[in-house]
Amino acid sequence: MREVTIAIDAMGGDHGPHVTVRAALAVLDRFEGVNIILVGLEDVLLTELQACKAATGTRLRIHHASEVVSMDDPLTVALRGKKDSSMRVTAELVKRGEADAGVSAGNTGALMAVSRFVLKTLPGIDRPAIATTLPSHGGRTYVLDLGANVDCTADHLLQFGIMGSSLAAVAEHKDRPSVGLLNIGEEAIKGNDIVKQAGEMLRDSGLNFRGNIEGDDIYKGTVDVVVCDGFVGNVALKASEGVAKLIAEELRSQFNRNPFTRLAGLIALPVIRAFKRKMDPRAYNGATLLGLNGIIIKSHGSADVFGFQQAILRAVEEVRGGLLRRIADQVREHHGRHNTIGDAA
């Protein structure tokens, strides 16, 4: 198995090193062939390692970065003010090839801006997109964009399709993942003009395009990859989270109503636990900033040790699967066929 080095913005996220360091150690413990660079304030990270009774070594090193991008920092500060931030240095390690991928739980907007500034986009890709997986009836569905681009052209949506297909191919080991375009009706005549035009371009793209799909198809597993603009994708994702939370609360409150329901809950506990494990949102933590000339994974800011591990493992998976080369190949193939995409237009 290919040796992989992951740079971790160890200062990012709601819990900072307390979570990132423990997650890194857990990954090193469980997975061979993975090396980790913890990026951040050296003394803080050393203290945290000590607290975990761990130390640096051949597979784990610290790369000092003197600044930290906070959740409230405006983009300009993240981009120009803090040139030695753990976030930016993480991206630079990827850029210089010292790391194969970077992982951060920092502010999404800042991470996207910094990563794009440092790494640039792949040839043929105008705008990076945020992609993640969501649970579906048959497995998992890749959805993009989730908020990097609020106004998309049809060409951007086509590029999302190409990138998402590459991501699903690499992560799911599928040769030709199916792609659907998020719309409000299955008929091609529905939807706004940009979506209609994107549908025609996707149909003609050489991708395994299955046409329009609707919001519920994300969770039915109708296709492997769902393409949408970042506004719609973000709302769909957050609305889904909201429903899931409401259902969980309601179930809890029903089991807590009286002694009898509490007893029933106790008896059903193993089932409820298995159910929770299966639907655990932490297992889906880790969004790929797709389309950059380097692999950057964004972890949820509130991720715990288990969740942050999943984000690191996603980075490992994408490096080993050769994600960047796969996207570049698909763009080139599409370019050869159409001569219409991105900067080749």
Place this chain on the structure above:
Amino acid sequence: MREVTIAIDAMGGDHGPHVTVRAALAVLDRFEGVNIILVGLEDVLLTELQACKAATGTRLRIHHASEVVSMDDPLTVALRGKKDSSMRVTAELVKRGEADAGVSAGNTGALMAVSRFVLKTLPGIDRPAIATTLPSHGGRTYVLDLGANVDCTADHLLQFGIMGSSLAAVAEHKDRPSVGLLNIGEEAIKGNDIVKQAGEMLRDSGLNFRGNIEGDDIYKGTVDVVVCDGFVGNVALKASEGVAKLIAEELRSQFNRNPFTRLAGLIALPVIRAFKRKMDPRAYNGATLLGLNGIIIKSHGSADVFGFQQAILRAVEEVRGGLLRRIADQVREHHGRHNTIGDAA
């Protein structure tokens, strides 16, 4: 309590008269002061009434309509081809004042087109919107638009805010319902240009506007009314349905895993049932076609007798609450303040 007459497109929906007639009879049985006109093929409706051991009378009559709009009929057929359809005649009874409101489980696009053609929009409203309620932490949230308008201007979104606020005021008996604008971040700088502009207009509208909200706020109950364009609203609604279905399936399959889990399921059954009742999507059936010069409620096509009853009761509620007058007042009030809305611009 004000006497109310509801016209029902008795032929619409997946189950037609089998559901609509039974739902009408159930409402007549349970609620005083409600009269119903069943619109459709007279002999079919009479047969159905006979099967239910019921007959027409002072509170229930049949209005014959010789044609039926099918789910597959193109808009032009619904609009121009079938002038004596049960759907169209239902709208005409509302137009002529023979009924106070109409209810149909027919094709949404056809119902909107026919209703708009027959009833026209209220003064100051450019485009009708589809509004429905969704369950939230504290009660229910009104969301619009859910698919009538895929491309909206800021002015349209403002009009949705005014109409949604009127609807929530009438249905929830609240004086100044809170209104939120669906966006992808809480900060006013986020979102696309149209949403930003709509935010400024809503802030300045005299409505109880609470600013931007995100997808999960729909279910948190952060505001009474959520405003969005029809593309985003439709995707959010369908994605929510998809998650809820996936969770229900997973819960069922976990309880069915083996004899022990099945026993636990049996013991937890009363709790699961109470939970299901609380989250029953049928209780939320019935979307208002808002902004028309008449009250038209669209029922889910697959609604059963219980679900279709809810749609009828929603119509009754909106008539009794004086929805149309409330919208007209709010538009006039806003017009007086700004002189910028709709046809008064």
